[in-house]
Amino acid sequence: MQDEDTPRTESDYQVDGGVGGDFLDDDYEYDVADETLPADRYLDRELSWLRFNQRVLELAEDPAVPLLERVNFLAIFASNLDEFFMVRVAGLKRRIVTGLAVPTNIGRAPQDVLADINRIALELQHRHIAVLHDLVKPELDDAGIHIETWADLDEDDRHQIDRIFSQKIFPVLMPLAVDPAHPFPYISGLSLNLSVRVRNPKTEKVEFARLKVPQVLPRFVQLPDDGSGRVRFLTLEDLISNHLDQLFPGMEILEHHEFRVTRNEDVEIEEDESENLIQALERELLRRRFGPPIRLEITDDMDDVTLGLLVRELGITEQEVYRLPAPLDLGGLFEISKLDRPHLKFPKHVPVTPLELQPSEPNAQPDVFRALQRGEVLVHHPYESFATSVQAFLEQAARDPNVLAIKQTLYRTSGDSPIVEALIDAAEAGKAVLALVEIKARFDEQNNIEWARKLEKAGVHVVYGLVGLKTHCKLALVVRQEKNGDLRYYSHIGTGNYNPKTSRIYEDFGLFTADPIVGKDLTRLFNELSGYAIEKKYKRLLVAPRYLRRGLLKSIRTETQNALEGKPAGIRIKVNSLVDEAIIDALYRASAAGATVDIVVRGICALTPGREGLSENIRVRSVLGRYLEHSRIFAFENDGDPQVYIGSADMMHRNLDRRVEALVRLQEPAHLAQVDALFTTSMSTTTASWQLQPDGEWMRHHRDSHGRPLADLQNVVMNGIIARRRPRTAR
Known part of the structure; x- marks a missing residue:
């Protein structure tokens, strides 16, 4: 199996079959790594991850962060580093020992990279324990916790x-x-x-x-x-x-x-x-x-x-x-x-029920189907309640006698999942239920195997996806027979897992829609995942591994061309990780053409911003806080006709080439405005963030010139959502 860090070659970008519906031209070719660009244009991904964990540690060091939250960040740092060694460092060492190629995106010998990892990780662990002993423990003592x-x-x-x-x-x-x-x-x-x-x-x-x-x-x-x-x-x-x-x-x-x-x-x-x-x-x-x-x-x-x-x-x-x-x-x-x-601890944020899903009568159950008949709904977790949106959607589908079928992907879910229980209830009620359970979700494998067996016993059709690919997309499709006898699709496409527990701490978006185009797209995709099909007709989706990479590259190329022609051109991306060389090189070319490129990345970033002659027009920010920033958004100015996608994919080789991922295009003006506001606030000089420097270091920017704290993005978003919704709340 090809490693996710193997540099891309032209042969790797060849695909079978056609193109992605309305998005692509039949003669479109994938971009490949541009050898005319500087050889040292990438930052090392492993060291970039260590810098991410350093940012977690800096939150533990910050006296402005509530004390027990600092303790929590110390624990998160330790847990993160354990997983990094168990997976990333282990993988590097295994490939060195077995003689497999261990390419790095910066052209250095893997042994030298491992030496740097050991040195930096040890330095961070010493700093970690010093934060506990010298900074946090004395404050715990003062608070009566010894x-x-x-x-x-x-x-x-x-x-x-x-x-x-x-x-x-x-x-x-x-x-x-x-x-x-x-x-x-x-x-x-x-x-x-x-x-x-x-x-x-x-x-x-x-x-x-x-x-x-x-x-x-x-x-x-x-x-x-x-x-x-x-x-x-x-x-x-x-x-x-x-x-x-x-x-x-x-x-x-x-x-x-x-x-x-x-x-x-x-x-x-x-x-x-x-x-x-x-x-x-x-x-x-x-x-x-x-x-x-x-x-x-x-x-x-x-x-x-x-x-x-x-x-x-x-x-x-x-x-x-x-x-x-x-x-x-x-x-x-x-x-x-x-x-x-x-x-x-942080002051409590109580998630609200999205305004569009709030019932007209107090204490009534939300009617998600009726809401979607009025229009699409974009929810933003954890600010907006998972329980009264996603969970309510599936529970309503399970008990509605007019629902004929439910199809859903499950990548990670909680041990007492109401989502799985809803699927079981639906199957026991005689509905056709398909659950695509990804049993290869790392460290959740055993949990997912147990869920799969429980679902099968209840009569759910359980499938495990395609050989060689992880199914990482977050999709739910409900087929309902309306009063006039017609069948109607109700769909949910998210950026995060169907997990009620993590939905309280992971920041994610989800789109609910009754658009028949999306419904047919999802029907085709589920058929491809559960049967034998090579689908070529997605209209509002970009699906990996066949079309997502080329669709994004085409959009980046469009912005590049618009910039060269003097038209407004801009790219804004929010991901957990940005590693893929072809995507990065395309962003470099867009920047060189004059397009503005703003990137919000939580973890790894192999792109070098602000470098003369390469990336002057690229800015990279990282936001860490009480919630784990998890949503993936891709926004293109498109000469005044914005093209914005949300979905499950990070810009990593595994997501683009070895996983089933799905992005959906947003089209409601209010939703486009909401995403625009999120990017504007994230990149603002008045918002606290870390800023990636050309040398690969991250500079924390959290106080103004007078020493006053800058705005916290997550508080700003929460206050904005509360302000535009009725005061009724839901957990």
Whole structure:
């Protein structure tokens, strides 16, 4: 399988079949990487990701951010970095070891890139723990939230902790000896462990043992109330470390240290049309648990003898060792961030029901079908409620006796998903229900397999998409018989997953429409995904992998030509990641022609903005805040006739070439104005953001020349939505 980071060649852009409906000309050719442009025009994607996580860390450093939100950002930083090593770094190392080509978009040797990753990641992890110790922990103390160490406890505390240990912790622990009769144990990925060296006083022999810190117990053990009103915690590993004598009675404890292993958990499935995909995936998930180690984190007081043993037994290099101050695994701080202290968190935003979907009578159920008969509805989550829009749409479809069929894609959803329950209810009511479940959604594979089996048992037609492609688009189609006997399509196309939980923290758009053109487009697409078809007639959609790349490139080329002809020309893009070389080169050419290019990117950006002779007309901003910016928007000025698309695709090779993605064109003037306002606010000098510099560094811009805080984009959007809607709210 071709890697997503392989540079594009002309042969990679050849496609079978025709073109994308009204959008493209039959003789249109894909652009390829332009070798006339400077060879150093791309920023390294891996280092760009590390800079993204640095921006997360800068939010934890910011005293203007509420205290428990800063704790949350510390945990997010740790969780992000774990996944980066498990997937991205693991993939690079695997391809180096196996001799596969490891291209980089900046022409550097992969070993040099890995050296930079290790150096920068280690620097960031030291900065990370320093933020906790030097900045956040003192403020937690002032707020009455104490993360104690064993040395902080008095005798009464220790006596009570002894009882907690004996009753709730000791029975769960499993010390494992390492000697000729007990081989070195398997160390599971991301588990926190204690290495223990003990001496037998009778034989003077020194032995080694490994003790896993149980993941089924809270990472932070709350201490009994001491009457001070403070909330006090002790890390589980600190508590266990000070009771090792009970685990190794009669032995002398010489050394004990914390360590943690990160393993390669990137699933690689060789898809064979003759093999059951679920069985293949389950086999690969089992293998993932035993992936090779790629990072060893140890506390900075670990002795050389213990370290040497770990390095030898785990089979890693010294370059893969990260020596850090305790505590390790700050992802555990999620527990602290969830404390019920509203005054230490962002002020609550209560999502509102979109005005177009609000029922005419109080406490009545919204009638989504009637609303869509009046016109299209664009919803913006989490500012507007997922429950009273997307969820209400599918639940209404499940119980409406006039609905004949429901078709939906499921990429990620929550464990107690009302969306899945609605599909089950519809199937049990006798409706035709098709669910395209993407069981290869990374780290949600097992959850999706379980949902797929539950859906099948309820009579839902479950399919798993196309061989070799992930189905990443977010689509729902309802076919309903109206009173006159005609069939009508009701559609939803979104930028985010059908997940009620993440919809509260992910920023996304969704379009509801009863446009028959969109309905027929979705019908054709679902037929292609569930049957045998090569569709050539999409009218209002751009669909990957066949037409999305060429459709976007054609729009960029149009803006380039308009700029050369002196016409108004502008491109505005909002994505999570911008990596694809052909798209970037097309944007460079548009900039050189005089078109303005504004990009809002949350994470990785391989494009270099503001570089003389290359990208003077390109500006890149990044917005991070309480919500995860997740929507993807592509807007083209088009000589006064704006062409704006929303959908599921980032500008990465995998999205454009190896996934089924879908963008839908917005056409209502009010929706175009809403998107225009979002871009204008995002790029404004009065809005807080990070600005990408030509050297690849991100400069934070969050205060004006007088030191006053700039506007928060997410607060501005929330206030704007509330202002233009009735005061009725919904969770």
